[in-house]
Amino acid sequence: MDAVFLTFILMLAVLLGFELISKVPATLHTPLMSGSNAISGITLVGAVTSAGSGGAEMATLLGTFAVVFATINVIGGYLVTNRMLGMFKKKESAGK
Amino acid sequence: MNTLVLINLGYIAAAVLFIVGLKMLSSPATARRGNILSSLGMLVAVVVTLLGEGIVEYQWVVVGLVTGGGIGVLAARLVAMTAMPELVALFNGFGGLASLLVGCAALFSSGGETFTIVTIALAILIGGLTFTGSIVAWGKLNEIITGRPILFSGQRAVNALLFLVIGAATVMFCLDPSNTTYLYVVIGLSFLLGVMVVIPIGGADMPVVISLLNSYSGLAACAAGFAINNIILIVAGSLVGASGIILTKIMCKAMNRSLVNVLFSGFGAATTSATTFEGEVKPMTPEDAYYVLEAASNVVIVPGYGMAVAQAQHVVKELQELLEGNGAEVVYAVHPVAGRMPGHMNVLLAEADVPYDLLLEMDTVNPRMETFDVAIVLGANDVVNPAAREVKDSPIYGMPIINVDFARTVFVLKRSMASGFAGIDNPLFFRENTRMIFGDGKETISRIIREFSN
Numbered sequence: 001m002d003a004v005f006l007t008f009i010l011m012l013a014v015l016l017g018f019e020l021i022s023k024v025p026a027t028l029h030t031p032l033m034s035g036s037n038a039i040s041g042i043t044l045v046g047a048v049t050s051a052g053s054g055g056a057e058m059a060t061l062l063g064t065f066a067v068v069f070a071t072i073n074v075i076g077g078y079l080v081t082n083r084m085l086g087m088f089k090k091k092e093s094a095g096k
Numbered sequence: 097m098n099t100l101v102l103i104n105l106g107y108i109a110a111a112v113l114f115i116v117g118l119k120m121l122s123s124p125a126t127a128r129r130g131n132i133l134s135s136l137g138m139l140v141a142v143v144v145t146l147l148g149e150g151i152v153e154y155q156w157v158v159v160g161l162v163t164g165g166g167i168g169v170l171a172a173r174l175v176a177m178t179a180m181p182e183l184v185a186l187f188n189g190f191g192g193l194a195s196l197l198v199g200c201a202a203l204f205s206s207g208g209e210t211f212t213i214v215t216i217a218l219a220i221l222i223g224g225l226t227f228t229g230s231i232v233a234w235g236k237l238n239e240i241i242t243g244r245p246i247l248f249s250g251q252r253a254v255n256a257l258l259f260l261v262i263g264a265a266t267v268m269f270c271l272d273p274s275n276t277t278y279l280y281v282v283i284g285l286s287f288l289l290g291v292m293v294v295i296p297i298g299g300a301d302m303p304v305v306i307s308l309l310n311s312y313s314g315l316a317a318c319a320a321g322f323a324i325n326n327i328i329l330i331v332a333g334s335l336v337g338a339s340g341i342i343l344t345k346i347m348c349k350a351m352n353r354s355l356v357n358v359l360f361s362g363f364g365a366a367t368t369s370a371t372t373f374e375g376e377v378k379p380m381t382p383e384d385a386y387y388v389l390e391a392a393s394n395v396v397i398v399p400g401y402g403m404a405v406a407q408a409q410h411v412v413k414e415l416q417e418l419l420e421g422n423g424a425e426v427v428y429a430v431h432p433v434a435g436r437m438p439g440h441m442n443v444l445l446a447e448a449d450v451p452y453d454l455l456l457e458m459d460t461v462n463p464r465m466e467t468f469d470v471a472i473v474l475g476a477n478d479v480v481n482p483a484a485r486e487v488k489d490s491p492i493y494g495m496p497i498i499n500v501d502f503a504r505t506v507f508v509l510k511r512s513m514a515s516g517f518a519g520i521d522n523p524l525f526f527r528e529n530t531r532m533i534f535g536d537g538k539e540t541i542s543r544i545i546r547e548f549s550n
Contacts, residue, residue, distance in 0.1 A: 003211050003322075006321075006322055006325070006327070006330055009327060009330055009331060010318065010330050010334050013330065013331045013334040013335055013338070014334045014335075014337065014338045015338075016115065016335065016338075017118075017334060017335040017336070017337065017338025017339050017342075018338045018341075018342060020115065020118045020119055020122070020335070020338075020339065021118070021122070021338065021339040021342040021343070022342055023122050024121065024122040025122070025123075025124070025457075026430065026432055026438075026439060026442065026457050027124060027439060027442045027452050027455055028121060028122065028123075028124060028127055028439065028442075029343060029346075029432075029437075029438035029439030029442070030180065030184075030437060030438060030439035030440060030442065030443045031121065031127060031131070031439070031443075032118075032121050032122075032339065032343070032438075032439075033184060033306065033307060033310050033340075033343060033437065033438060033439070034180075034184050034187070035117075035118075035121055035130075035131050035134060036118065036121075036310065036314070036335070036336045036339045036340065037184060037187055037188055037191065037310055037313065037336070038134070038135070038138070038187075039114055039118075039134060039137075039138070039314075039332050039335065039336050040188075040191045040310070040313040040314045040316075040317050040332070040333060040336040041138070041187075041191050041194070041317075042138065042141060042317050042328060042329055042332035042333060043191060043194045043195045043198055043316070043317040043320050043321075043329060043333070044138075044142060044194065045141050045142060045145045045326060045328060045329060046195075046198040046202075046317075046320050046321065046323075046324050046326055046329055047160070047194055047197065047198050047201075048142060048145050048146060048151065048157050048160075049145060049148075049150055049151070049324060049326070050197075050198060050201035050202065050205070050324075051156045051157045051160055051201075052146070052150075052151035052152065052153055052154060052156065052157045053150050053151065053152065053205065054152040054153045055204060055205050056204040056205070058201075058204055059201040059204040059205055060153075060156055062197045062198075062200050062201040062204075063156070063160075063197070063198070063201045064156040064157075064159060064160045065160075065197050066160075066193075066194045066195075066197035066198050066201065067156070067157060067159075067160025067161060067164060067194075068160045068163045068164040068167075069164065069190040069191070069193045069194040069197070070164065070190070070191065070194035071160060071161050071163070071164025071165050071167075071168060072164045072165075072167045072168040072171070072187065072190050073164075073168070073187050073188075073190045073191040073194065073313075074138055074164075074168070075164065075165045075168030075169060075172070076167070076168030076169070076171045076172045076183075076187050077168075077172075077187050078131065078134070078135040078138070079168065079169060079172035079173070080171075080172040080175065080180070080183060080184075080187075081131045082128065082131055082132070082135075083172060083173075084177075084180070084443055084446070085127050085128040085131055086128065087177075087443070087446040087447050087449075088124050088127070088128075088446045088452050089446070089449065089451050089452065090124070090125075090451055090452065090453055
């Protein structure tokens with residue numbers, strides 16, 4: 001794909017990201033961070049491509065390691081965010 | 097061709113799920129569902145990639161997924177809530193490392209166009225710096241490495257030189273990508289850069305660093321996306337990059353400092369304020385504190401990193417319930433940079449079942465500070481230091497603080513008279529309306545609770 005097109009996508013996504021996040025209340029800063037951190041594990045898609053494309057041995061090796069690290073990032077990030085968010089309760093529903 | 101269309105449709109679905117998920121993360125009521133949507137987006141993206149015709153062998157992919165998945169599940173399950181900043185830093189580092197590896201692997205399959213090589217170099221640089229930077233941050237948060245800024249003479253010169261060398265090495269690498277020596281040099285230098293960038297930053301500035309590294313891990317994924325021509329990496333990576341930058345900005349604003357100042361000043365290293373504060377410290381026993389609290393009808397609790405260290409969030413919740421049972425109104429005032437990562441205190445109090453609508457932000461609490469009978473400062477110091485308001489030559493002058501000194505009585509729960517993380521004296525301790533309750537925070541509150549039950 002052409003570089004200009006990809007850069008175009010990049011600019012739109014960055015601006016969208018700014019818009020989405022600027023209104024998050026302080027209470028949710030940690031889950032937001034760990035949740036978006038899990039999204040940054042999207043590099044897993046690239047890792048899978050390298051590990052499974054049956055190309056050069058070196059690419060497969062590097063790709064496999066990348067899959068391991070990216071999966072830790074993705075799975076761990078989403079689970080821990082979910083665990084944290086499960087603890088947030090409003091006054092009425094809290095109780096003892 | 098059909099599979100390619102299918103893959104791209106899947107990526108579009110994933111991108112929509114990420115965006116809606118992030119949007120839903122901005123309200124406590126929908127946040128959990130938002131996170132689940134975003135994880136579905138990830139699932140869709142990975143599955144359509146696996147279905148693509150580019151994937152011919154699955155064994156290594158499966159090995160990687162199972163290994164990483166197992167480690168991730170264990171880490172997420174076992175970690176204590178107080179260790180959350182460390183875990184987030186570590187996950188971040190792994191994301192960066194994965195992008196670096198993807199960049200390297202792309203080198204073997206790319207056609208060698210200059211644009212691709214440049215983006216590979218960027219993925220390696222940002223990924224490498226995110227990795228070692230996060231590891232150093234993890235070490236600092238764990239106190240394996242000192243939380244104090246590590247400074248040495250000529251640091252700026254060394255860093256400037258490092259930047260120049262990295263620039264030169266990157267150019268050489270881009271001109272001759274087949275020469276692996278340049279590749280290794282770029283990787284090594286990016287690792288070194290990550291270390292150099294984070295070591296001069298003090299523990300109290302960690303919220304800024306963590307959010308910045310979060311942003312970098314997104315940008316690294318984004319660069320890797322350019323390197324392998326993958327739109328979903330670019331979209332998701334830049335969403336994360338942008339959100340990290342916003343958080344970083346919020347944190348810097350809460351400290352009234354610029355990002356450059358946080359990154360390069362080595363705040364808290366040798367801050368020798370010209371003014372030292374002297375006066376009479378009025379200590380108080382938890383038993384006497386109980387009598388004051390029993391008569392109070394409005395109480396505000398200001399938690400800080402000390403609460404996390406003392407693991408005091410559960411006893412605080414217990415005290416809150418006793419006070420409420422006694423007819424008092426209890427709220428919490430949370431400074432944006434209290435603790436070691438953005439929102440750190442909120443997570444700890446949520447763990448102790450404190451409803452999030454009792455957690456007020458600084459700007460909500462300050463205007464009504466005079467109405468509180470008692471302000472309990474628990475393990476916070478710099479974020480309640482009136483010097484930030486009054487003493488022009490104080491290193492934290494201008495930083496917005498929670499004005500606890502305007503409350504009728506202030507209880508400061510503290511281990512000793514030592515100054516806070518930033519190493520700055522706190523005139524709050526000598527105020528007429530301040531009472532110091534020395535000892536471990538958890539122990540002190542437990543003693544007050546015992547008085548209530550007597």
